[in-house]
Amino acid sequence: MIKRATFWERPGWLFCILLFLLHFASVKLTLFCAVTPEKVVVVWLPNAVLLAALVRFNGQRAPLMAALTFSSDILANLGTFPLHEAVLLSIINLFEVMLSFLLMRRSGATFRLQRTQDLLRFVVAGPIAGTLAAALMAAVVMQQIGGDTTPYLTLARLWWFGDALGLLIYTPMLLAFTYPPRQRRRRTWLDDAGLALTLLLATAVLFAQGRTIDSFPVTPTLLLPAVAVIAFRFGIRMTTLFVALISLGMAMTMTAHFKPFGDVPVYLETLHAQEFILTLCIVGIGFAVMLNELRMRERELESRVQERTQELEQSNQLLAAMSATDGLTGIANRRRFDQMLNAEWSRAWRGRQPLTVAMLDVDLFKQYNDHYGHQAGDEVLREVAQALAAQVRRCGDFVARYGGEEFAVISQSTDAEHARTTAGMMCAAVEALRIPHALSPHGVVTVSVGMAVTVPDADSDAAGLLKHADAALYRAKQLGRNRAELADAL
Ligand SMILES: Nc1nc2c(ncn2[C@@H]2O[C@H](COP(=O)(O)OP(=O)(O)OP(=O)(O)O)[C@@H](O)[C@H]2O)c(=O)[nH]1
Numbered sequence: 387m388i389k390r391a392t393f394w395e396r397p398g399w400l401f402c403i404l405l406f407l408l409h410f411a412s413v414k415l416t417l418f419c420a421v422t423p424e425k426v427v428v429v430w431l432p433n434a435v436l437l438a439a440l441v442r443f444n445g446q447r448a449p450l451m452a453a454l455t456f457s458s459d460i461l462a463n464l465g466t467f468p469l470h471e472a473v474l475l476s477i478i479n480l481f482e483v484m485l486s487f488l489l490m491r492r493s494g495a496t497f498r499l500q501r502t503q504d505l506l507r508f509v510v511a512g513p514i515a516g517t518l519a520a521a522l523m524a525a526v527v528m529q530q531i532g533g534d535t536t537p538y539l540t541l542a543r544l545w546w547f548g549d550a551l552g553l554l555i556y557t558p559m560l561l562a563f564t565y566p567p568r569q570r571r572r573r574t575w576l577d578d579a580g581l582a583l584t585l586l587l588a589t590a591v592l593f594a595q596g597r598t599i600d601s602f603p604v605t606p607t608l609l610l611p612a613v614a615v616i617a618f619r620f621g622i623r624m625t626t627l628f629v630a631l632i633s634l635g636m637a638m639t640m641t642a643h644f645k646p647f648g649d650v651p652v653y654l655e656t657l658h659a660q661e662f663i664l665t666l667c668i669v670g671i672g673f674a675v676m677l678n679e680l681r682m683r684e685r686e687l688e689s690r691v692q693e694r695t696q697e698l699e700q701s702n703q704l705l706a707a708m709s710a711t712d713g714l715t716g717i718a719n720r721r722r723f724d725q726m727l728n729a730e731w732s733r734a735w736r737g738r739q740p741l742t743v744a745m746l747d748v749d750l751f752k753q754y755n756d757h758y759g760h761q762a763g764d765e766v767l768r769e770v771a772q773a774l775a776a777q778v779r780r781c782g783d784f785v786a787r788y789g790g791e792e793f794a795v796i797s798q799s800t801d802a803e804h805a806r807t808t809a810g811m812m813c814a815a816v817e818a819l820r821i822p823h824a825l826s827p828h829g830v831v832t833v834s835v836g837m838a839v840t841v842p843d844a845d846s847d848a849a850g851l852l853k854h855a856d857a858a859l860y861r862a863k864q865l866g867r868n869r870a871e872l873a874d875a876l
Pocket residue numbers: 714747748749750751752753755759760761762763764767789790791863867
């Protein structure tokens with residue numbers, strides 16, 4: 387089995403066989419049901435098959451595809467035209483498609499024809515310019531070689547209109563069906579009923595022979611509102627399919643001598659049919675493409691808004707993190723510490739649990755700065771902060787830089803004994819860094835710690851706890867530094 391993605395990546399042998407068969411069938415189908423007994427082509431669809439293939443693969447293997455459809459064109463035409471005429475007309479068909487494709491490429495139309503701008507570029511390149519150029523040549527061939535006595539301009543116009551409509555109807559349809567739909571819509575029974583009714587109406591209109599019901603003429607124009615509704619409800623695929631079916635149906639009924647536009651001369655009838663099919667295309671395909679573009683833009687806008695919201699959320703998170711972080715040490719700052727202390731205080735109060743605050747101060751830091759310089763002092767603060775953070779991470783506590791060379795730690799559910807052990811460990815952790823301090827009696831950088839433990843109640847507050855911890859820190863400094871002191875009960 388060839389996978390869908392692989393099949394549409396490059397025109398492989400399977401695609402080429404299918405292209406040949408589809409092209410051959412489309413010539414036969416057109417000759418069978420879209421050419422009136424007077425040999426007037428209402429819509430010529432084979433050229434759309436090659437153009438859609440060239441556009442779909444952006445010109446990959448163009449010579450091979452051209453050769454295949456050229457031979458299929460001659461083969462299929464042989465029964466209707468003599469060989470030399472079939473060859474010449476096939477050359478003109480090929481010229482028409484190639485010119486349309488090159489003009490489309492030059493205009494920058496993208497493959498899917500799903501935006502109004504792309505559709506307009508396609509219309510100018512194919513149904514207007516490419517087919518007109520071919521029509522002017524074909525009329526000469528038909529007159530000079532085929533011996534057709536119809537006036538030159540009439541011949542050219544008939545070729546032009548038939549081929550232009552063929553390209554206009556079938557190229558967008560074939561392209562729409564070679565891509566998976568962007569968004570599948572859920573169809574309701576009402577949609578299905580509407581579709582069935584529209585097809586019924588189309589059949590009735592095509593076979594009504596332009597009759598009137600209660601002096602109301604049953605003409606194909608009745609189908610225009612229906613195609614607009616289909617474009618609105620079902621999107622490009624279904625609309626192009628509907629337009630194609632109606633056009634082919636109309637051509638078929640005309641070749642079978644039904645007269646959807648009443649009893650009018652054949653040249654006028656063909657003109658009416660072509661005018662009607664053109665209007666059907668503009669209303670149906672044009673409306674579907676416009677709606678599709680609007681929906682695509684809406685989706686693009688939605689995803690862009692989503693992207694921006696996500697970016698904004700990330701920036702907000704970053705900002706929040708930045709406003710809570712100390713720039714020098716990278717740990718929480720005083721602001722965050724105050725928030726945490728209030729939150730933990732309330733929690734401990736509600737749970738009647740003890741709460742511990744420890745204040746830490748780097749010993750003889752002024753001397754360190756004076757001796758080693760301010761930048762070396764900054765580096766010490768960073769290292770001390772990391773050592774303390776590693777220490778509290780293990781116990782699930784919270785550490786912040788309180789300001790200057792002071793740090794603060796909050797511990798939950800700690801009794802006095804546990805608080806003392808933890809503080810001792812923090813002193814040891816800083817001493818273990820072994821940062822030389824020539825002016826300290828310990829020879830290395832050390833910290834002093836003051837702690838206060840309390841079970842919050844109505845008579846105490848967080849500020850009081852901090853004050854007690856600060857007093858204990860002062861005592862630790864007095865008692866020789868590099869030690870931890872516990873404050874008296876609050
Ligand atoms: N390098 C550096 N120094 C700072 C920073 N913040 C505060 N300091 C310094 O820290 C020193 C604090 O000195 P003091 O309050 O006298 O205390 P100390 O020298 O540590 O003495 P004790 O606390 O009694 O052990 C001052 O010299 C401040 O300039 C900082 O961000 N970086």
